[in-house]
Amino acid sequence: MFSVVKPVVAVTLLMAVSQAQASSFTLDFGNVSSTGFNSAANNVINYGVVANDGLNDIYGQLTTFNAFDSNQDANNGSVSGDVRINAKRGEAVQLGLSLFLDESYTTAYTSTSDFSWSLTFYDIDGIDDSVSTYGPTINETNYYDEILLRTEGVATFTDSTVLTHSNTEDGLLVSAVNQAGVDGQGGISTLSDEQQDYTVVYTVENTATVLFDYIVQDISFNNRARNLLIDGGSLTLTGETFNTSIPTAVPLPAGGALLIGGLAALGTFRRFKGAFS
Numbered sequence: 001m002f003s004v005v006k007p008v009v010a011v012t013l014l015m016a017v018s019q020a021q022a023s024s025f026t027l028d029f030g031n032v033s034s035t036g037f038n039s040a041a042n043n044v045i046n047y048g049v050v051a052n053d054g055l056n057d058i059y060g061q062l063t064t065f066n067a068f069d070s071n072q073d074a075n076n077g078s079v080s081g082d083v084r085i086n087a088k089r090g091e092a093v094q095l096g097l098s099l100f101l102d103e104s105y106t107t108a109y110t111s112t113s114d115f116s117w118s119l120t121f122y123d124i125d126g127i128d129d130s131v132s133t134y135g136p137t138i139n140e141t142n143y144y145d146e147i148l149l150r151t152e153g154v155a156t157f158t159d160s161t162v163l164t165h166s167n168t169e170d171g172l173l174v175s176a177v178n179q180a181g182v183d184g185q186g187g188i189s190t191l192s193d194e195q196q197d198y199t200v201v202y203t204v205e206n207t208a209t210v211l212f213d214y215i216v217q218d219i220s221f222n223n224r225a226r227n228l229l230i231d232g233g234s235l236t237l238t239g240e241t242f243n244t245s246i247p248t249a250v251p252l253p254a255g256g257a258l259l260i261g262g263l264a265a266l267g268t269f270r271r272f273k274g275a276f277s
Contacts, residue, residue: 027051027099027232029060032077037062038070038087045077046105053111053235060232061105065094071225083230089143089218097230098209109208113237119210120231121147122191122199124163126176126217144176145226148213153204162197174200177217201233 027050034045047060062083068091070076075086087093097119099109126144149155150171157163164175182198191199204210216226 023054024234024236025051025053025058026234027058027060028081029078029083029232030081031079033074034077035074037064037076038068038073038093041066044105047078048103050099050232051235053237056101057103058109058235059100059103059105061098061100063096063098065096066092068093075225075227079229081231083232085214085228085230086225087214087216087228088225089216092213092215094211094213096209096211097232099235100208111235111237114206115238116203116205116236117207117210118201118203118233118236120199120201120233121174121212121228122195122231123182123227123229124174124176124200125182125198126179127181143216143218143226144179145228146176146213146215146217147174147200147228148172148215149174149200149202150211150213151204151207151209153202153210156201156203158196158199160197161199163200165200171212175217 029047029050032045032047037043037045041064043064045062047062049057050060051058062085069088070086070091071088072086075084078084083097085093085095098105099117101107101109124145124147148168148171155165155172155174157165162176162179164177166173166175176198179198182195202210214228
């Protein structure tokens with residue numbers, strides 16, 4: 001039983017309501033280093049078995065749909081169970097994180113029950129004009145991370161989040177513009193209050209692939225690298241049929257977030273309990 005420490009707000013691209021009791025299975029992407037992942041479009045990182053739903057092993061795979069520059073390409077893969085992507089400032093990387101039922105990665109994950117998949121995108125940060133921690137001079141500023149979430153789903157933020165979000169024709173854009181840096185590139189087992197505010201929890205329904213872009217905006221054109229971390233979260237089997245619609249993304253009050261499962265997603269994290277919830 002978890003008590004809510006920080007209130008949350010939710011933004012929805014796909015509304016789903018269910019009253020079913022759920023069974024959850026945590027996803028662990030291990031510690032994988034994949035040098036060369038960034039070198040060509042359609043390269044993949046195969047993580048092997050990341051979970052078992054009680055009937056089947058579940059295999060994880062990350063795909064890049066374009067080549068991109070990475071100063072530390074060995075960081076591409078995973079750390080402490082979380083997916084990690086390393087890209088130079090100024091890069092825009094189109095990616096897909098997928099779940100499969102077989103070790104040949106050909107059969108997308110399905111279940112006899114409806115299911116939801118919750119992921120936590122964290123270390124979405126940058127550097128503001130008053131901070132020079134990551135650069136040799138005070139002028140090395142003006143870069144920040146953005147995430148474009150292309151797959152329909154529910155995004156959950158703390159009510160004190162520093163991240164901005166806007167609905168675009170391509171998906172939900174989450175940005176750390178004008179924000180400072182926060183620790184997290186080596187993987188985090190528990191989010192601090194500050195780190196929670198640089199995080200978005202994203203929940204999708206009955207889909208085995210989450211499509212997203214990692215964009216490193218860079219005004220200074222410095223070629224240093226940045227990292228994005230993704231906690232693969234959990235799969236929740238509901239046993240219910242979801243009625244879905246696709247409205248424009250709108251902020252919801254905390255009570256509405258409960259109805260769409262935003263807070264429920266927070267309660268299923270394998271390693272972030274006590275942080276968001």
